[in-house]
Amino acid sequence: MRLRDLLSSEEAQAPADPCLLRLLRLPGGERDLDRPVLGTVTIDLPDPGRFVSPGDLVLSGLAWHRPDAGAGQDAGAGQDAGAGQDAGAGRSDAFVRVLVEAGAVALGAGEAQFGHIPEDLVEACARYGLPLLAVGVEVPFTSVTEYVARGRTEERIGGLAALVDRHRRFSTQRQAGAGAEALLELLLAELDLHAHILSPTGRQIAGAQPPLPEKTASALAGRFLAAERAGERAPHRTVARGTAFSLFPVRSGAGDGDCAPGAALTDWLIAVEADSADWNDERLDLLDRLARLVSVERGGRDTDRTMRRRAAERLLALVGSAAAAGEGGQALFEEEEAAARLAAGDAGAVGAAGSDGSHGSDGATGSDGRLLWQAVSARLDSKGAHGFPVAASVRDLLEEVLLHPRCLGPDSGPRMAVTAAGDGAEAVAFVLVGADARLTPEAVVRVAGGSLPRGLRAGERLAFGVSDPVGGVAELRHALAQARNARQVAAPSEQVAARGPDDLAAHVMALLPLIPAEVRREFSRRLLAPLTDYDRRYRSDLVPTLRSFLEHDGSWARCGEALHLHVNSLRYRISRIEALTGRNLSRLEDKMDFAAALQMG
Missing domain, CATH: 3.30.450.30 (Dynein light chain 2a, cytoplasmic)
Known part of the structure; x- marks a missing residue:
C-alpha cells in the first residue's frame, strides 16, 4: 500500500470512505505519495520513538501538544501566550524529529483535540520532510488502521496470486527450454x-x-x-x-x-x-x-537425465556381466546396443551427421571414426562419520563435478551418463570425449577440491579415478577397471583426490592400495611383528630405525646423523633387525618388502 492510497478525493468525502485522509503538507513533492505504508501505530506520548517502526503511518490525537502534557509543568496564569506558543513549537519539533529518526512514513494528526492542526506542527513536518495528513473528527483511528491492514492483506494475496501466475508462466517457458x-x-x-x-x-x-x-x-x-x-x-x-x-x-x-x-x-x-x-x-x-x-x-532437469542414467546403469551391468562371462558375444552385442542408446541421448553433442554422413566438428571420435569413451569412478567414504552415503547423492555429486566447464567444457551434460554403483558409496560415469579434449584428473581435482572439502565432515573422503580414452564399447570394461584402480591409489590422507592411469605407473608403491586390505595388514604384521615385539619388550627403536634407514636410501652416514647415532650403533641396530626377521637389508627385494610393510602397517 502507498501513501496516495490513503488520500481522499472530492468523491471520497462521502460517508462510504470514512477512512481516507486529507493531505496537509507534502514536503518532498509528488514522489512522497509513493512511500510504502507497512503498518500503523497510534501514539500520544511526547517521545514516541521506541513504539515506531520503519514504514509506519503514525496516528496521533495530539494530546502531547497540550500545554499541561508531558513535562508536568504548571500552565497557570503566570504563563504568557508567547511562552505557550514557544513551548508548543518545541514539543512539535521534538515529536516530529523522533518520528523521522524512527523511519515513520507520515504523520496522521487528529483534528478532534484542537478543531484544527496546530501551525507549529505543520511547520515542523515541513522542516523535517515528513508528510502530514489530517484525520477529521468523523474518521476514527481504528478505521484507518483496519483500512491499512486490509490493504496489506490484499497485497499479500495479490502477491501470492502473481507468484502462482509467474510460476505458471515459468513452467510454460521451461517446457520451451527457457x-x-x-x-x-x-x-x-x-x-x-x-x-x-x-x-x-x-x-x-x-x-x-x-x-x-x-x-x-x-x-x-x-x-x-x-x-x-x-x-x-x-x-x-x-x-x-x-x-x-x-x-x-x-x-x-x-x-x-x-x-x-x-x-x-x-x-x-x-x-x-x-x-x-x-x-x-x-x-x-x-x-x-x-x-x-x-x-x-x-x-x-534431472528428469531430462533419467534416460542417460538408465542407459549408464544398464551399460555398467552389461560390462560386469560380460567380464564375468569371458566376453561372450551376446553380452558384447548388448553392450553395443546400450551404448548406442546412451550416445543417442544427444546426437549433436557426439557429432551430428552432416549431409555426407560425416560427423560434426566437436572431435568426439577417434581416427577410425569410433566414439571415444572415458570412465570415471567416484567414491565417498565416510569412515568414522555419521551415517552412510546415499547412492543418489554420490551420483549427483559426480554429475555436478563433471558438469563444471573446467572438466568437459560448456554444455557437457548430454555427453555423459552417471549411475550409482557397488555399495552405494560409489558412482560411475561414462563420458564421450574428443580426441584432443580428454578429461583429466587434474581438472577433476581442481573443480572438486575448490569448494567441496568445506562441506565434508570429519572422516569423510572423496576420491575420483579417471581412465584413458578408449575407442569402443568393448574396451569399456578395461576403462572402468582402470578408473577404479586409479581411484584406489589416492593417498588416504587426501580429503579430496583424483588419480589417472599415469598414477598407476608412477611407483610400485602406488599399487599397494589395489591389494585387499586384509592381505595388506597380514603381510605387514607378519614381517614387522618381531621388530614391534622387540621394541615393546626392550623399549628400543628398531622400527623407527628401519624406517629412517629406508628413507635415507640405506646411507649409513645420513641415517646416523638423522637419528643422532654413531654409525657403529646404527650398524648394530640394523644387524638386530636382520637377525630378528631373517632378511638382508643389502638386498633390493628385502628393502622393498620392508618399505611396503611399513607403508601398509
Missing part, C-alpha cells in the same frame, strides 16, 4: 536484486550479468557448504570481493534426508548480492519461494 535463467529474471526483476544460481562446485547455472569470477563463485559455494555442514540457519550471510551476499539453499532430492553424508554436497544455492540481515519476513519468504521454484526446475 530454464532457470528465465525463472530468476521473472522473480528477481521486481525485487531489484542481483543474484546467481550456483552449483556446489561454484558452476554458474543462471544469474545476473556479468557472471561472478570463478574464484568468487567457488568461495561462495564453499562458504555455503561449510554453513550447511555446521547446521547454520539459512540464509547464510558472507562477504566476497567487498560485496555482501546472502546464500539461500536450493534443496536437491538427495538433500531431503537427515544429514546423510553427501546430501548437502549436492544442493544448489542462490547467491543474492545483498545483506539479508535487515530484510522483512515477506522478502525472506519470497526468496524461499524462489528457491523452491528453482528446486522444481532442477527436478525437471
Whole structure:
C-alpha cells in the first residue's frame, strides 16, 4: 500500500470512505505519495520513538501538544501566550524529529483535540520532510488502521496470486527450454536484486550479468557448504570481493534426508548480492519461494537425465556381466546396443551427421571414426562419520563435478551418463570425449577440491579415478577397471583426490592400495611383528630405525646423523633387525618388502 492510497478525493468525502485522509503538507513533492505504508501505530506520548517502526503511518490525537502534557509543568496564569506558543513549537519539533529518526512514513494528526492542526506542527513536518495528513473528527483511528491492514492483506494475496501466475508462466517457458535463467529474471526483476544460481562446485547455472569470477563463485559455494555442514540457519550471510551476499539453499532430492553424508554436497544455492540481515519476513519468504521454484526446475532437469542414467546403469551391468562371462558375444552385442542408446541421448553433442554422413566438428571420435569413451569412478567414504552415503547423492555429486566447464567444457551434460554403483558409496560415469579434449584428473581435482572439502565432515573422503580414452564399447570394461584402480591409489590422507592411469605407473608403491586390505595388514604384521615385539619388550627403536634407514636410501652416514647415532650403533641396530626377521637389508627385494610393510602397517 502507498501513501496516495490513503488520500481522499472530492468523491471520497462521502460517508462510504470514512477512512481516507486529507493531505496537509507534502514536503518532498509528488514522489512522497509513493512511500510504502507497512503498518500503523497510534501514539500520544511526547517521545514516541521506541513504539515506531520503519514504514509506519503514525496516528496521533495530539494530546502531547497540550500545554499541561508531558513535562508536568504548571500552565497557570503566570504563563504568557508567547511562552505557550514557544513551548508548543518545541514539543512539535521534538515529536516530529523522533518520528523521522524512527523511519515513520507520515504523520496522521487528529483534528478532534484542537478543531484544527496546530501551525507549529505543520511547520515542523515541513522542516523535517515528513508528510502530514489530517484525520477529521468523523474518521476514527481504528478505521484507518483496519483500512491499512486490509490493504496489506490484499497485497499479500495479490502477491501470492502473481507468484502462482509467474510460476505458471515459468513452467510454460521451461517446457520451451527457457530454464532457470528465465525463472530468476521473472522473480528477481521486481525485487531489484542481483543474484546467481550456483552449483556446489561454484558452476554458474543462471544469474545476473556479468557472471561472478570463478574464484568468487567457488568461495561462495564453499562458504555455503561449510554453513550447511555446521547446521547454520539459512540464509547464510558472507562477504566476497567487498560485496555482501546472502546464500539461500536450493534443496536437491538427495538433500531431503537427515544429514546423510553427501546430501548437502549436492544442493544448489542462490547467491543474492545483498545483506539479508535487515530484510522483512515477506522478502525472506519470497526468496524461499524462489528457491523452491528453482528446486522444481532442477527436478525437471534431472528428469531430462533419467534416460542417460538408465542407459549408464544398464551399460555398467552389461560390462560386469560380460567380464564375468569371458566376453561372450551376446553380452558384447548388448553392450553395443546400450551404448548406442546412451550416445543417442544427444546426437549433436557426439557429432551430428552432416549431409555426407560425416560427423560434426566437436572431435568426439577417434581416427577410425569410433566414439571415444572415458570412465570415471567416484567414491565417498565416510569412515568414522555419521551415517552412510546415499547412492543418489554420490551420483549427483559426480554429475555436478563433471558438469563444471573446467572438466568437459560448456554444455557437457548430454555427453555423459552417471549411475550409482557397488555399495552405494560409489558412482560411475561414462563420458564421450574428443580426441584432443580428454578429461583429466587434474581438472577433476581442481573443480572438486575448490569448494567441496568445506562441506565434508570429519572422516569423510572423496576420491575420483579417471581412465584413458578408449575407442569402443568393448574396451569399456578395461576403462572402468582402470578408473577404479586409479581411484584406489589416492593417498588416504587426501580429503579430496583424483588419480589417472599415469598414477598407476608412477611407483610400485602406488599399487599397494589395489591389494585387499586384509592381505595388506597380514603381510605387514607378519614381517614387522618381531621388530614391534622387540621394541615393546626392550623399549628400543628398531622400527623407527628401519624406517629412517629406508628413507635415507640405506646411507649409513645420513641415517646416523638423522637419528643422532654413531654409525657403529646404527650398524648394530640394523644387524638386530636382520637377525630378528631373517632378511638382508643389502638386498633390493628385502628393502622393498620392508618399505611396503611399513607403508601398509
